[in-house]
Amino acid sequence: MQPMEPLTILIAEDSAADRLLLSSILRRQGHEVLTAANGAEAVEAFGRQQPHLVLMDAMMPVMDGFEAARQIKALAGETLVPIIFLTSLSESEALARCLEVGGDDFLAKPYNQVILAAKIKAMDRLRRLQDTVLRQRDQIARHHEYLLNEQRVAKAVFDKVAHSGCLNAAPNIRYLQSPYALFNGDLLLAAFTPAGDMHVLLGDFTGHGLPAAVGAMPLAEVFYGMTAKGYGLAETLREMNAKLKRILPVDMFCCATLLCLSFQRRSVEVWNGGMPDGYLHCMASGERIPLPARHLPLGVLSPESFDERTEVFPMALGDRVFLLSDGVIDTCDANEQLFGVQRLQQVFAANRQADALFEEIEQALRDFGGEARDDVSMVEISLLEPAQITPPALVYSDSGQSCPLDWSVSFEFRAVTLKRFNPLPYLLQLLLEVHGLRAQSGALYSVLAELYSNALEHGVLGLDSSLKRNASGFARYYQERSTRLGELQEGYVRVHLQVTPTDDGGCLTIHVEDSGKGFDVERVMARPLEDIRLSGRGVSLIRQLGRNARWTDNGRSARVEFIWEALA
Amino acid sequence: MSVVSKVSQDGQKLTISIKGRFDFAKHQEFRESYEDKQLSAVVVDLKEATYLDSSALGMLLLLRDHAGGDDSDVRVVNSSTDVRKILAISNFDKLFDIS
Numbered sequence: 318m319q320p321m322e323p324l325t326i327l328i329a330e331d332s333a334a335d336r337l338l339l340s341s342i343l344r345r346q347g348h349e350v351l352t353a354a355n356g357a358e359a360v361e362a363f364g365r366q367q368p369h370l371v372l373m374d375a376m377m378p379v380m381d382g383f384e385a386a387r388q389i390k391a392l393a394g395e396t397l398v399p400i401i402f403l404t405s406l407s408e409s410e411a412l413a414r415c416l417e418v419g420g421d422d423f424l425a426k427p428y429n430q431v432i433l434a435a436k437i438k439a440m441d442r443l444r445r446l447q448d449t450v451l452r453q454r455d456q457i458a459r460h461h462e463y464l465l466n467e468q469r470v471a472k473a474v475f476d477k478v479a480h481s482g483c484l485n486a487a488p489n490i491r492y493l494q495s496p497y498a499l500f501n502g503d504l505l506l507a508a509f510t511p512a513g514d515m516h517v518l519l520g521d522f523t524g525h526g527l528p529a530a531v532g533a534m535p536l537a538e539v540f541y542g543m544t545a546k547g548y549g550l551a552e553t554l555r556e557m558n559a560k561l562k563r564i565l566p567v568d569m570f571c572c573a574t575l576l577c578l579s580f581q582r583r584s585v586e587v588w589n590g591g592m593p594d595g596y597l598h599c600m601a602s603g604e605r606i607p608l609p610a611r612h613l614p615l616g617v618l619s620p621e622s623f624d625e626r627t628e629v630f631p632m633a634l635g636d637r638v639f640l641l642s643d644g645v646i647d648t649c650d651a652n653e654q655l656f657g658v659q660r661l662q663q664v665f666a667a668n669r670q671a672d673a674l675f676e677e678i679e680q681a682l683r684d685f686g687g688e689a690r691d692d693v694s695m696v697e698i699s700l701l702e703p704a705q706i707t708p709p710a711l712v713y714s715d716s717g718q719s720c721p722l723d724w725s726v727s728f729e730f731r732a733v734t735l736k737r738f739n740p741l742p743y744l745l746q747l748l749l750e751v752h753g754l755r756a757q758s759g760a761l762y763s764v765l766a767e768l769y770s771n772a773l774e775h776g777v778l779g780l781d782s783s784l785k786r787n788a789s790g791f792a793r794y795y796q797e798r799s800t801r802l803g804e805l806q807e808g809y810v811r812v813h814l815q816v817t818p819t820d821d822g823g824c825l826t827i828h829v830e831d832s833g834k835g836f837d838v839e840r841v842m843a844r845p846l847e848d849i850r851l852s853g854r855g856v857s858l859i860r861q862l863g864r865n866a867r868w869t870d871n872g873r874s875a876r877v878e879f880i881w882e883a884l885a
Numbered sequence: 886m887s888v889v890s891k892v893s894q895d896g897q898k899l900t901i902s903i904k905g906r907f908d909f910a911k912h913q914e915f916r917e918s919y920e921d922k923q924l925s926a927v928v929v930d931l932k933e934a935t936y937l938d939s940s941a942l943g944m945l946l947l948l949r950d951h952a953g954g955d956d957s958d959v960r961v962v963n964s965s966t967d968v969r970k971i972l973a974i975s976n977f978d979k980l981f982d983i984s
Contacts, residue, residue, distance in 0.1 A: 568947045570942075572975065608975055610973075610975065613975065614976075621956075647938075651936070653936070
């Protein structure tokens with residue numbers, strides 16, 4: 318044991334002889350000594366010189382030791398200043414009182430030097446322990462404060478990134494996230510594609526705190542970047558997976574559900590990797606179709622083995638897609654019972670007003686007695702008329718001086734390319750170099766997308782769009798699409814773009830050809846334009862959005878025009 | 886000990902048994918149970934595991950990586966209904982042989 322550091326010790330004792338005796342003992346032991354003849358002097362000396370330890374006589378004139386002890390303890394606050402009562406009292410009640418008023422020990426008169434030294438040593442240990450605890454507590458509090466502040470700053474930065482999309486602006490999205498859910502790895506993103514479809518991502522990173530939030534940044538970047546350029550879910554998913562796989566440590570990954578809600582086609586495309594079931598709520602039937610996880614989370618598989626296959630479901634106006642994070646169903650009660658999917662479905666069953674669902678789920682979680690978790694995220698997206706949704710206008714940074722006005726270009730995309738590659742973002746980017754077309758970029762993209770998917774699906778793959786007449790056929794159609802695409806050996810889609818200047822503006826002709834069998838053009842054209850069946854929406858959309866849409870060569874060749882007037 | 890590991894007599898198979906909640910608190914113990922071993926087959930016994938969270942999934946991925954990644958032979962056995970549900974949601978049955 319290391320030798321004791323000398324202490325400053327206050328002796329409060331009304332007998333001058335005892336004072337002298339104690340002082341000389343303590344000085345011999347190496348301590349510095351202060352003395353007081355009564356309680357009041359002791360309190361005053363304590364306030365002035367902050368001794369480490371006090372030896373206190375119980376019975377003293379002016380102010381007794383009990384009161385002095387109380388006052389000294391109050392002055393010392395959190396610091397431990399041990400008080401050892403010196404007493405000739407022997408009845409247990411009086412001794413107990415010494416400790417009750419804040420004394421830490423007592424020493425019976427007459428004094429035994431050895432015991433006195435031992436007690437001082439023991440009290441000094443306690444005093445140091447308390448000191449260490451306080452110092453560490455303050456240090457932890459400082460670090461905690463620091464960390465919270467870092468989180469606040471990081472959250473502010475992240476909120477800007479995560480909410481630069483249309484999460485708050487779109488009238489068809491409702492969401493609820495616990496305030497620091499982000500720092501538990503939950504991520505919610507939404508943005509419009511150039512065609513006016515909406516992409517939504519609800520993700521959940523493994524792990525907690527900043528590490529989880531760090532992975533969210535690159536994910537958000539890929540999501541916004543690729544959505545704005547017109548990439549579909551498959552390409553976006555492949556890119557997100559590859560990026561996370563590259564940058565995250567092996568044990569970190571991101572469970573995610575990615576949706577593409579198409580207001581034009583009235584459908585939702587879903588990819589779920591490791592998230593709890595989402596639900597597609599059909600308002601007409603009241604049915605809730607589960608959207609279960611079919612895939613491993615993002616960032617687990619290598620790009621070669623990643624599976625980006627999606628499922629497509631038809632939606633009616635007002636139908637809603639509901640997604641949630643595992644914070645909801647994994648909320649535990651006091652007995653470590655999970656809230657679970659069944660209780661969630663009971664809430665669904667009891668729900669009468671669709672808009673009150675979030676509140677009802679929260680209430681159910683409270684009633685369940687679950688410990689509040691900070692990683693609860695819920696989002697609900699409903700299908701509205703396209704006219705009710707206004708994607709924000711795109712912002713361009715160039716001046717328009719170098720705008721190309723007289724050119725044409727032709728592409729032929731062959732089987733191997735058609736399997737994996739989506740040429741639409743490139744085509745759109747090229748066309749948007751023409752300033753006159755920018756105002757109609759949404760319509761342009763929609764028409765390009767419809768022409769391309771018609772050529773690919775009905776032409777090259779030979780899929781029959783009448784399959785999509787009902788909901789089950791709808792799902793079968795998209796399964797068949799992915800099967801046939803996988804097996805595709807030959808075929809092509811050709812895209813010819815021609816831009817020509819006119820007197821007061823310009824004209825774009827889009828011409829798409831495919832290697833398929835064609836279709837009965839007259840029969841399809843005879844359909845009314847406003848037909849809103851699930852199938853055949855592509856053709857009417859093209860006719861409404863573009864000019865002079867016409868099909869030749871038995872439907873194997875489609876042409877449509879866009880014109881614009883010269884910009885002021 | 887809530888993570889117990891045992892190597893088979895021929896030295897080829899490592900069995901790791903988890904007791905109680907399989908979550909981040911077991912990170913260290915779990916890693917130590919296989920880190921210094923080169924084994925051809927690993928069995929993770931979840932008979933006494935009550936719960937499994939996403940960091941446990943991450944730990945399983947680390948184990949898989951250590952055992953050879955795509956060429957690894959990692960089996961997860963005796964998982965309870967609850968635990969199996971969590972493994973199923975994450976589609977971990979595509980990476981591990983789960984029973």
